[in-house]
Amino acid sequence: MSKRNAILASATRLFSRNGFQGTAMAELSAITGAATGTIFHHFRNKEDLFLQVLNDVKESILDQFDRHQQTRRDQNGIERVEGVVAFYLQLAGTMEDQFLIIHRHDPYQMAETSPVCRSHLESIYTCLLDIFEEGIQKGMQDGSVAVDSPRQTAMVLFAMVDGIVRLNTYRVYDAGTLYDSLMVACRRLLTGSR
Amino acid sequence: MSKRNAILASATRLFSRNGFQGTAMAELSAITGAATGTIFHHFRNKEDLFLQVLNDVKESILDQFDRHQQTRRDQNGIERVEGVVAFYLQLAGTMEDQFLIIHRHDPYQMAETSPVCRSHLESIYTCLLDIFEEGIQKGMQDGSVAVDSPRQTAMVLFAMVDGIVRLNTYRVYDAGTLYDSLMVACRRLLTGSR
């Protein structure tokens, strides 16, 4: 692995665990074995490094969902939505660091001054909401889903699933056993019945 | 207002807007007019100050919900739950700073080393979940709510409502128009129908 990629990988872990301000370039240097000069040779400054990390996070998450979408073309609406929800929960576990970064306040704070950062965040949310909405709309056509507004339902659904993921990462309560309840809630939300 | 309270008030705003590490004691000193020596006279260190702020956040949030609960003794189960959801959304607007603090990663990170911090967080979540669960259980008795597990449903419901609040504060998408959709989702989740 090139030094640049090693820096990016370690930065992802440090930013997700300790946050933007809690991550020292000296620590990143010590972990990767790259001199601080090398880090600043590859990245203009700390914010630029964070932006590159966020870009990788965006690309890997969107890539995962694109791949998932292509394998589920035969399912009906509600099956697709439930599949996406399950896949989201699974990804939040396997790509913990990436999800932690977009769950922290760092990128949203940076988005207030950096259009690039805002663009990354919007890409992620647009993609996720589109996928939820697509399943809902398909369900409205094949009769497996009955809601008023597909977009708003997608947002509420996303807020619910993402909220569960957060409860899980915060570890104040054990939300790990909520999988079944979440699925029941998801089905109720989309059909109005069990 | 005493200097101590002025420090606490300004610290709440700074911690919520800029986070724990993004808040400088010198800035707090400049805003409040208190010398840095005065701040450290009232609070052992920065973490102690944050803990006091979090304690105030806990007390004010719990106080608000206690007061709200006492005025709704006549409603049936689902009305109470919907009332709590609406009140939660309203509070998230009027007590924006307090909610921002418990939405940041700062307290959860501190909770890993500080039992006091963890205790505050648990108090908040326990109280909120208990209130949701109480309404659900009342609804199961009077027939207005039909779910399997009241506690798990309370968690899913809370995750959904809190997720909407987060979507709102992050401002990547305008979630301000989701009020009606959230209420519909809430009702469906609790009854299995519109």
Next chain:
DNA sequence: AAAAAAACCGACCGATCATTCGGTTGGCTT
């Protein structure tokens, strides 16, 4: 193999950080 370019190094810099400390003030008790 020579030259050019890119990757890499680590000592160094100025700024900023949380925290300390010796001293002053003002109200309360005796």
Next chain:
DNA sequence: AAGCCAACCGAATGATCGGTCGGTTTTTTT
């Protein structure tokens, strides 16, 4: 009025921070 103590002050401190720079090594190009 004397004594006391908590509130308050702000200059000073040592550590740490992001970032720079002049130089060396490695890779690519010609």
